Amino acid sequence: MTTQTTASSTAVTPAATPPTGLIGIPAPVGRAVATGGSALAVVSTFLAWTWTSAFPGDLTVYGYPGGLQVLVLVGGALATLFGLASYGVKGLGWLAPAGADAALKYATLGTFVTAWYTVLAISFDLGGLVNLEPGGYLVAAATLLALLGALALPFERPEPDPFDPDDTGWARFTHEAGHRWATLRAAFASGSPRPVRALPSHVEILIIVAILALALVVFTYGIGTGYDELFVGFLITAGFGFSALNRSGLIAHASQITARHQNITVCGAFVAAACFPFTQTDDQYATLGVYILIFATVALGLNIVVGLAGLLDLGYVAFLGVGAYAAALVSGSPSSPFGVHFPFWAAVLVGALASLVFGVLIGAPTLRLRGDYLAIVTLGFGEIFRIAVNNTDGTSGPDITNGSNGIASIPDLKILGFDLGVQHDIAGFTIGRFANYFFLMLLITAVVVLVFRRSGDSRIGRAWVAIREDETAALAMGINGFRVKLIAFAVGATLAGLAGTVQAHVTYTVTPEQYLFAGTTPPNSAFLLAAVVLGGMGTIAGPLIGAALLFLIPNKLQFLGDFQLLAFGLALVLLMRFRPEGLIPNRRRQLEFHEEADAPAVLSKTGA
Known part of the structure; x- marks a missing residue:
């Protein structure tokens, strides 16, 4: 009884102390x-x-x-x-x-x-x-x-008193009321x-x-x-x-307003993005814009695999490469051994279907694995893809991809007679080559966003979330875990291949070195995964913003030379320390990372 009184008295003292700053002025x-x-x-x-x-x-x-x-x-x-x-x-x-x-x-x-x-x-x-x-x-x-x-x-702010599990009646009621008020204040303090x-x-x-x-x-x-x-x-x-x-x-208030008008917000965001090329006088920064969109679109596809289904894929950039190589092989490039020139819509289908096939072929035998084992297998697939396209040069293997030289001189796209490789004057504005591809990638990004939204809200999307949260419980509730994960893998691979078809024509050349696991510049698997995690897993805006930052920052920090990756790594560490749920998190992950701060302390009799 004496222990209980002492603990209660010591618990009241901190709550009665007014909060102060770091220096001693009022x-x-x-x-x-x-x-x-x-x-x-x-x-x-x-x-x-x-x-x-x-x-x-x-x-x-x-x-x-x-x-x-x-x-x-x-x-x-x-x-x-x-x-x-x-x-x-x-x-x-x-x-x-x-x-x-x-x-x-x-x-x-x-x-x-x-x-x-x-x-x-x-x-x-x-x-x-x-x-x-x-x-x-x-x-x-x-x-x-x-x-x-x-x-x-x-x-x-003052913390609530620790909760004594033996308190009953009015004492417990007043403590719970105080804790609810403290939780509300903490919510206001955290924004x-x-x-x-x-x-x-x-x-x-x-x-x-x-x-x-x-x-x-x-x-x-x-x-x-x-x-x-x-x-x-x-x-x-x-x-x-x-x-x-x-x-x-x-x-938080702005988020609540945009959540009440999701369709208007999404449409308005694409209209605002479409205005970007008109703010530029040349293609210098429109070039960065189109590469950011390619990177962001692939990151959003990875968000289906990692953010919704919870599958750690470390070789996802390989699906981007499959789509790019498939489109390059049928693009009419003189480096292609096939000697065919498909129209754009056909090249898009070829790239997306090729990535879909590879996604199913890789996922079918490996998706029965979980966690780190699945991550190692997908990492191996990414390296196998890069080595395979490097060796199919006619010497180490069949002559398909031209080895380390890649497929070069990929012609510009022509859609309904509109050549994306030349400048066009629209309403008094001169739209250059990269601005043309920016609009094309913006359209593809809209398709990917639509697929993500519809699939995330569907029955299969809820099954993905269930698998991510607790696969054992999901299987016990009758969800076919293997089929659900294979669909997520296939959809994510298809979306990456879709973006790869445009990347092949934007860069003129596809080479194995563009599809590494890690490197100094994106896109690579490490940067893609970082864009999803830092932006906010399971959301639409999160990977888009994360990809934009992760592409832009290394590009702008090139003046640091050998210290570029050091500065970039420190920035990532600080971001994960102070905002581990990501820049634009969904509500579930935000609560997961901050639930300890809102949980009431429990005063144990034995520990007092």
Whole structure:
């Protein structure tokens, strides 16, 4: 009895302690300092940060932010708005439905990192702090002041008292009520507020349009960064900005609105993506766009195998290669031994069917395996495919794929007389070769998204999820596990082959080195799997966004040379540490990764 009293008294003490920040100043003072420092950071972007235009972006102009100053301006403005919202300024309550303190901390930290990264880059590139103008000193001091103010804000909310299983009656009732309230507060702190009341449909549609327009602007800005320092600053600002918006609850509210209008959101997303080529003046960045779409489409196909069915496939890129080689062999290429030239629709069917056949042939004898054993077999298939096409060169084997030289000089596609290899003028805009293929891949991506949505909501899709969650229980309920997994394997392989038919014509050449398990650049099996896991397994938007990031980041980090993979790996480790469920997770996986934080602590009599 004495033990119980002691445990209860010690449990009450932490809950009675008010939350504090990392530095010993009152939270209201810290909030004011953070807001004021962020406002000063905004003002500093309209001053010159250096005296010479030798630093990229020309930060010598007064009254007109440029280059990295724009990113600091965006971060500082966002932090200022969160600071004002924390004071309850009228009209800003919508900006932080889950509370503004956590969002303010992330926004000020992002602004600080971007500003100090710029100041240090100027000093390093130009040879010392003497090259800074007053604006550079001001932004460094203002962002540091804002960060110190944010550190005064509480980082954790009080936890509920541990639950004593012997408590009954009123004591247990009050504890359970307190735990429900603590869970609700934790949900708000993590950016997952209660369901928001539905707005009029036309208002919600306008909000969706604004979200998609913002996404197009961010993507276009990121892909069009003209120099290395600007892209690194973009990553910092975008990462911390997303975290701040998520902590404020705005991302969760936006997700609820888009979930109520899924069809409009999906159609609007494709319309926004179709606008991307019209934002480019040449094919320089449209090239990246079409490769991102190819990579994203294959990742979405892999998401059926890994995300829905739970089958760990480490050789999935081989199905992309099967489709590409099949289409190349019937494309009319002079390197093809068949000497035939199929129209596009026939080449697409050949590539998709070839991948389907290989998917069934590989899946039929191996899908009775589970877990690591299945992963090893699929990894072996990927290596067997690469070695096989490398050896069918007429010397080590039959003359089919031209060995390591691959199939070259693949002609451009012509669809209904429309040549995708030449420029076309549409409504006053010049659409180049890669823009033409971008629209084609966008159409194929739409087909893959449709297949994913319809199959995921169907009876077979629910069977995939059951197999993924607990195969033994699913088999006990009468699900034919082998047949269900084979269908998932076949559908995923077919979608990869579909994207491979376009890849063959975009790259002009298909070679065995394009289809490795791991490499410095995607697509390869390791990057595809990472795109699915980091983006969010079992969702549509997750693999698409994950693939876009995983393709764009290595492409932009080439200036790091030998340290490229090191920086990329550290970024992945940090992402998996702080958001293990992925960037765009489904609700089930989000609860799986965070259920321990919401579970009540149990006070054991024996352990007290």
